[in-house]
Structures are given as C-alpha cells and as structure tokens.
Amino acid sequence: MAINILIVDDSGVMRSMIIKTLRMTEIPLGDIHQAGNGREGLDVLDEQWIDLAIVDINMPVMNGEEMIDRMHEDPEMKEIPVIVVSTEGSKARIERLEHKGVAFIHKPFTAEIVRDTINSILGLGENDES
C-alpha cells in the first residue's frame, strides 16, 4: 500500500530534505503533499486523503502543536498518525507532545530513524524480520 504523506514545515529546504530522506527509506510512497504552516496543513488535510502527517513545531501563522490540537478536534482527522520533526530539546515539551499520541523525531535526523519511526507509528514491516 502506498502511503500518502503531508509534510508541514515553514522551511522549503527542510521539506525537501524530508522528501529526499523518505525516498531513501524504501517505504512505499504515494502522493507527497507540502504545507508551510499549520493552517495550510489543515487545508490540505481537508482536501486530500493523507495517511501520515510529518509536522514541524515552530512555524508562523499556526504552529505544529496547534495544528495537532485542531486535528484531534476533527473527527475526520483525529486518527491520522502524526510525527513531529523538531529541534525541541525540552523533555517536558516532548512528553507533552507524546501524550497527544504523536511520535517525535529530533533534528538532525537520519534515514534510519525516519524509517523506523514511520514503520512503528504505521505498524509497517512488523512481519519483515526473520
């Protein structure tokens, strides 16, 4: 099954890096959508079928945490898995995000960390190990 992914980050270079990294993971990719802030991200979620959202936290207009809160209030969006990709180093903030049910990837990341986190949150590859 190909996975449709939404990447929300105000840095176009970071969005490109995440896409480049996703292509290195051998995860079956479907459509990859991009948004520059949480508001734009919610608009994409309204219009497209998305299997996974990869979201930055510090963004203008609407930050990633508010976007995640809005998703949880929407019956159509609340089940979409979310991975936060951020430089955040505070344990308290990371735990607060994890309590919202999201996975966390710290910047800078490796392709292995991205692959393992996606496999874990989507339950992929569990039968692949022998």
Add this chain to the structure above:
Amino acid sequence: MMRAKFEEIMSQVTIETLEKLAFMFAFPGEGEEDHPRDSMVAGSVSFTGPFSGTLVMTISIEVLHELAANMLGLDDGEETTEDHRSDAFKETMNVICGNLLPPIAGDEVVFDIGVPGILSADQEMKKGAGIPDGLKPSAKVILDLDEGQCILFLFLDGEIPKDVVSQ
C-alpha cells in the same frame, strides 16, 4: 572554565549538525582566516529561557553554496537560488541552537528559540542583530571545512544562573 565548556559543546554540536544535515565535515580551526568582508555571510538566532542570548553564525559563501546544495540533494552542476541558501542557513542555525542548549542547561528546562535571520553587513555583530550592545561573546568557535570557514559566537544576556548549568 565555563567558556571552554560552551566552546566544546558548540564545536561538537555544529560539527554533528553539518555532517547530519549536509554531509559536510568540519574540524576545529586553528585560527580565523583573513576573510574579505563580502566573502562571508552572517546570521543570528536568539533564544529565551532560564537564560537568554543570541547565537551568531558566520560562514564563507562557498560553504553556504555547498550547504544548500547538499541539504537539497542537488546534483553536481545544479545551482542553488538565493532563497535556497537563505533558507538552508536559517534552518542550520535553528538546528544548531536547538541542539546547543540542552547540553548546556539539561533537558528539563524549556527554551523558546526565535526566528533565525540573516544579518546585513552593517548589522553584523552590532546592536540590532539581537546582540546586547557592547557585550563580548561568551563563547567563540572557529571550524574549518574544505570550502572555507564557519565561525560561531554565543552572546548571553547576563550571567547564567549556576543551578541551570548541566554538570
């Protein structure tokens, strides 16, 4: 003592960030080269929390070109745009600043990191760049890369409370 610790952390974090973000390998430099003013680009990012301050980063234009191209995964010969280079530089400063503070203060405290910006030549290292007027850097690190140099300055607004410095 504190300065040496900050410089060691800044050096390690920057080397690791450049390697992981852009596959660029930096090494502690022995001294600041005499750079023509127009051969370097400077940017800054400020932070607030248990202590506040500003990280200023200055890099050679050649390093910036390579940084942006590698972050974007461009092939040899493909050119980066001004927007790409600015975005890559700001994202790199954001990642360095975000990874610099926990080794200094521990991961129990919370910092808010501001929006990184590029400094114009006359703004560099002066008031208006988010740097307290007349303050000397609390730490300075020079790194050498194949393409040029990368110099980082950490300016702190006052003293760091002793109880927030990680042992």
